[in-house]
Amino acid sequence: KKYVYLFEEGSAGMKDLLGGKGANLAEMTNIGLPVPPGMIITTEACREFYVHDRRFPPGMEDQVREMMTVLENKTGKRFGDPENPLLVSVRSGAPVSMPGMMDTVLNLGLNDRTVEGLARAADRRFALDCYRRFLHMFGDVVLGIEHARFEHILDNCKQRRKVTYDHELQAEDWQQVVAEYKALIERETGQPFPQDPFEQLFKAIYAVFNSWNNDRAIVYRRINRIPDDLGTAVNVQVMVFGNLGNDCGTGVAFTRNPSTGDRELYGEYLLNAQGEDVVAGIRTPRSIADLKEEMPSVYDQFAATCELLEKHYRNMQDIEFTIERGKLYMLQTRTGKRTAQAAVKIAVDMVHEGLITREEAILRVEPAQLNQLLHRRIDPNAQLEVIARGLPASPGAAGGKVVFDADEAETLGNQGEKVILVRTETTPDDIHGIVAAQGVLTSRGGMTSHAAVVARGMGKPCVCGCEAIRIDYDRELFQVNDLVVKKGDFISIDGATGQVILGHVPMIDPELSPEFQELLQWADGVRSLGVRANADTPEDAARAREFGAEGIGLTRTEHMFMAVDRLPIVQQMILASTGDERQEALDRLLPMQEGDFYGILKAMEGLPVTIRLLDPPLHEFLPNAEELLVEITRLRLTGASEEEIGPKENLLKKVRALSEFNPMLGHRGCRLGITFPEVYAMQARAIFQATARLVSEGVKVFPEVEIPLVGEVKELAILRQLVDEVAEQVMKERGVTFEYSVGTMIEIPRAALLADEIAREADFFSFGTNDLTQTTFGFSRDDAEGKFLHEYVEKKILPENPFMVLDRAGVGKLMRMGVELGRSTKPDLLIGICGEHGGDPDSIEFCHQIGLNYVSCSPYRVPVARLAAARAKV
Ligand code: PEP
Ligand code: MG
Numbered sequence: 001k002k003y004v005y006l007f008e009e010g011s012a013g014m015k016d017l018l019g020g021k022g023a024n025l026a027e028m029t030n031i032g033l034p035v036p037p038g039m040i041i042t043t044e045a046c047r048e049f050y051v052h053d054r055r056f057p058p059g060m061e062d063q064v065r066e067m068m069t070v071l072e073n074k075t076g077k078r079f080g081d082p083e084n085p086l087l088v089s090v091r092s093g094a095p096v097s098m099p100g101m102m103d104t105v106l107n108l109g110l111n112d113r114t115v116e117g118l119a120r121a122a123d124r125r126f127a128l129d130c131y132r133r134f135l136h137m138f139g140d141v142v143l144g145i146e147h148a149r150f151e152h153i154l155d156n157c158k159q160r161r162k163v164t165y166d167h168e169l170q171a172e173d174w175q176q177v178v179a180e181y182k183a184l185i186e187r188e189t190g191q192p193f194p195q196d197p198f199e200q201l202f203k204a205i206y207a208v209f210n211s212w213n214n215d216r217a218i219v220y221r222r223i224n225r226i227p228d229d230l231g232t233a234v235n236v237q238v239m240v241f242g243n244l245g246n247d248c249g250t251g252v253a254f255t256r257n258p259s260t261g262d263r264e265l266y267g268e269y270l271l272n273a274q275g276e277d278v279v280a281g282i283r284t285p286r287s288i289a290d291l292k293e294e295m296p297s298v299y300d301q302f303a304a305t306c307e308l309l310e311k312h313y314r315n316m317q318d319i320e321f322t323i324e325r326g327k328l329y330m331l332q333t334r335t336g337k338r339t340a341q342a343a344v345k346i347a348v349d350m351v352h353e354g355l356i357t358r359e360e361a362i363l364r365v366e367p368a369q370l371n372q373l374l375h376r377r378i379d380p381n382a383q384l385e386v387i388a389r390g391l392p393a394s395p396g397a398a399g400g401k402v403v404f405d406a407d408e409a410e411t412l413g414n415q416g417e418k419v420i421l422v423r424t425e426t427t428p429d430d431i432h433g434i435v436a437a438q439g440v441l442t443s444r445g446g447m448t449s450h451a452a453v454v455a456r457g458m459g460k461p462c463v464c465g466c467e468a469i470r471i472d473y474d475r476e477l478f479q480v481n482d483l484v485v486k487k488g489d490f491i492s493i494d495g496a497t498g499q500v501i502l503g504h505v506p507m508i509d510p511e512l513s514p515e516f517q518e519l520l521q522w523a524d525g526v527r528s529l530g531v532r533a534n535a536d537t538p539e540d541a542a543r544a545r546e547f548g549a550e551g552i553g554l555t556r557t558e559h560m561f562m563a564v565d566r567l568p569i570v571q572q573m574i575l576a577s578t579g580d581e582r583q584e585a586l587d588r589l590l591p592m593q594e595g596d597f598y599g600i601l602k603a604m605e606g607l608p609v610t611i612r613l614l615d616p617p618l619h620e621f622l623p624n625a626e627e628l629l630v631e632i633t634r635l636r637l638t639g640a641s642e643e644e645i646g647p648k649e650n651l652l653k654k655v656r657a658l659s660e661f662n663p664m665l666g667h668r669g670c671r672l673g674i675t676f677p678e679v680y681a682m683q684a685r686a687i688f689q690a691t692a693r694l695v696s697e698g699v700k701v702f703p704e705v706e707i708p709l710v711g712e713v714k715e716l717a718i719l720r721q722l723v724d725e726v727a728e729q730v731m732k733e734r735g736v737t738f739e740y741s742v743g744t745m746i747e748i749p750r751a752a753l754l755a756d757e758i759a760r761e762a763d764f765f766s767f768g769t770n771d772l773t774q775t776t777f778g779f780s781r782d783d784a785e786g787k788f789l790h791e792y793v794e795k796k797i798l799p800e801n802p803f804m805v806l807d808r809a810g811v812g813k814l815m816r817m818g819v820e821l822g823r824s825t826k827p828d829l830l831i832g833i834c835g836e837h838g839g840d841p842d843s844i845e846f847c848h849q850i851g852l853n854y855v856s857c858s859p860y861r862v863p864v865a866r867l868a869a870a871r872a873k874v
Contacts, residue, residue: 553856669709
């Protein structure tokens with residue numbers, strides 16, 4: 001079996017076998033770009049490695065040796081030759097990009113003899129510098145000796161020599177460091193550093209295969225939902241050197257600005273530096289624009305190559321390059337990660353440039369990413385106490401308590417605290433802390449540093465390279481000049497400007513950019529699924545409409561009952577002991593509800609509005625029994641009068657009488673309508689009086705009255721009749737006619753199972769997948785997530801939290817059945833969804849597949865849903 005490919009034997013289409021990096025190196029080689037020659041050991045070899053108890057598959061080693069001969073012939077150098085040594089880099093490359101997640105070894109092939117050959121061919125100081133780098137990386141990555149141990153030796157050497165920077169060290173110093181590194185390795189492993197280049201090579205390949213299952217790779221895959229069984233390829237590539245002098249360098253660049261999407265080369269480089277120096281954030285690098293001044297011809301060649309790569313891949317590229325003695329080499333290209341803002345702009349621009357189609361543009365933007373664009377930013381009119389400024393690494397503004405440790409950020413974040421993770425720089429080991437933080441602030445590193453790349457990927461605000469802040473981890477504080485900011489102090493950061501601000505700042509809502517609007521219009525042209533919003537107030541309704549909602553799919557009327565000025569009346573209604581008393585309360589609520597519905601219907605002029613009649617268990621409107629008891633006890637202890645205490649005790653009695661063991665399975669939804677028809681009648685009247693008023697004012701409105709929690713057709717039949725009667729009365733009283741419809745939520749399994757019967761009484765269905773998930777699984781929607789569901793997901797018992805991503809297998813099966821049965825009775829039955837899943841891209845795709853008419857979600861997710869609905873279609 002072929003386990004090893006030369007670059008020229010591969011292509012971009014072979015990512016699964018050759019990994020992303022290898023496949024693109026192959027592609028670049030084949031289109032004639034300057035790529036140092038190399039070979040790729042396949043992901044299949046890695047998978048077999050794991051099958052065979054972490055042993056190389058038979059034949060792989062021989063193939064590596066053979067290919068090494070080919071590389072020797074191409075370069076005229078020999079692997080391990082003391083006169084003219086061939087050196088290689090060994091890097092991982094998974095099929096899906098996992099930046100910084102696995103390890104790299106550079107300058108492999110050096111030993112005590114070949115280092116002399118390299119010194120003769122180039123320069124002694126340079127050769128020893130390469131050797132110590134190799135010993136360090138090999139010691140760390142392959143032999144598992146802590147990175148800090150090597151750093152410590154280096155720091156000591158610098159101290160002895162009284163210098164600050166690596167480049168101030170001389171050849172003799174490096175000689176000394178090399179000797180100490182070798183001694184460290186021998187001490188730690190009990191064996192001398194391996195001098196045989198092939199032994200080095202196979203150990204490095206082994207380590208890369210192994211790194212597929214290191215902790216940070218596993219965490220990264222879990223967060224990004226990458227399967228665990230893909231395996232990684234290994235790229236073995238001839239070294240070129242960016243650290244041979246000042247006509248050399250290394251850098252990374254994006255073909256367009258990954259933050260804004262602007263069409264400009266964007267990146268950073270370091271002169272006289274090697275490999276990881278740029279991304280590691282060790283020295284703060286220079287902007288790629290400076291290269292134009294410094295090496296005009298290299299810059300021109302680089303710019304032309306970038307353009308060629310963009311045209312070839314028809315996408316923005318993220319490129320690594322090295323300049324060796326004034327000659328440019330390409331070391332990597334891949335599709336560049338970008339912010340949502342950039343993703344939208346680049347996709348739309350590329351359509352205008354004729355590079356991609358509209359459908360491709362729609363597929364290029366991940367709906368989930370759009371949330372970033374709908375993020376808040378700092379109010380430009382606010383007075384800010386800006387204490388420092390760093391690089392604007394990932395847009396959006398965030399505030400939180402300062403935390404210096406990723407574990408602590410995770411702990412506090414999971415407790416619901418807002419935190420900002422502050423570090424000198426981040427490493428892949430900090431990922432879990434970044435996930436839990438509102439934003440990230442680093443004092444070192446450029447726009448392509450780890451923190452910046454990761455934060456942009458997650459849509460987290462990030463300010464990096466903020467050199468004005470001096471972090472003292474031991475004392476858990478940072479200083480800016482004389483100002484001390486301690487752990488727990490509140491700061492805000494603005495990832496679009498790089499500002500670091502003391503305290504809270506006022507934020508404002510986002511607007512949609514012209515490109516975003518254009519993309520969404522294309523999406524509207526493609527999709528067949530409608531998009532509505534869940535909104536309970538005229539303001540929400542107006543915002544939803546601005547974001548492109550085509551109606552309201554759910555107005556929860558109970559939210560209107562919760563307002564402080566209404567709650568006492570609602571309580572009076574609930575606690576009434578006579579019919580008259582109840583009616584009195586309802587009469588007071590009627591004009592208020594009418595006003596609510598008037599506002600919402602008017603805001604949605606010309607569009608349908610689903611208004612749901614009262615749904616939650618009544619006790620939700622009542623005071624808490626325990627709190628009442630505490631209060632009564634307190635009154636007693638302070639000697640309050642019976643007049644004061646008596647009503648409270650009465651209240652407590654009623655509250656207790658209304659309490660239920662399982663309120664979510666209790667007296668709620670249409671069951672309230674059945675037992676307290678006057679409540680539903682009042683709400684129906686409020687809806688229709690508002691409708692009548694609007695119709696006489698010439699406003700076109702389409703109210704859809706919705707009955708929740710139906711499980712039996714008779715429930716719906718009774719309540720529908722009640723609603724129809726109220727409608728008729730109002731039309732008669734007001735002398736106007738209007739259109740309306742009456743439908744039901746499908747949120748109890750029985751309703752889905754008997755949807756053909758229920759459809760007889762319903763003008764529309766709307767899947768309430770929050771309750772449907774709760775009742776299908778028998779998981780409490782209020783408790784399950786915190787109690788055990790997260791563990792179910794971790795243990796892969798369930799692929800996702802079913803309250804966030806629709807469970808297609810179970811809940812979805814009921815939905816599919818509900819649609820088929822419902823439409824068997826009424827072929828044109830209008831069917832939507834208004835549970836949380838209506839805003840989740842994966843669930844939206846499923847809703848499209850089973851033929852729903854629309855999804856309904858919160859106003860801010862409407863743009864996400866429009867795009868997701870289009871993607872489900874293309
Ligand atoms: C549902 O159950 O999915 C729903 C939309 O209603 P609520 O969340 O108000 O119960
Ligand atoms: Mg519900």
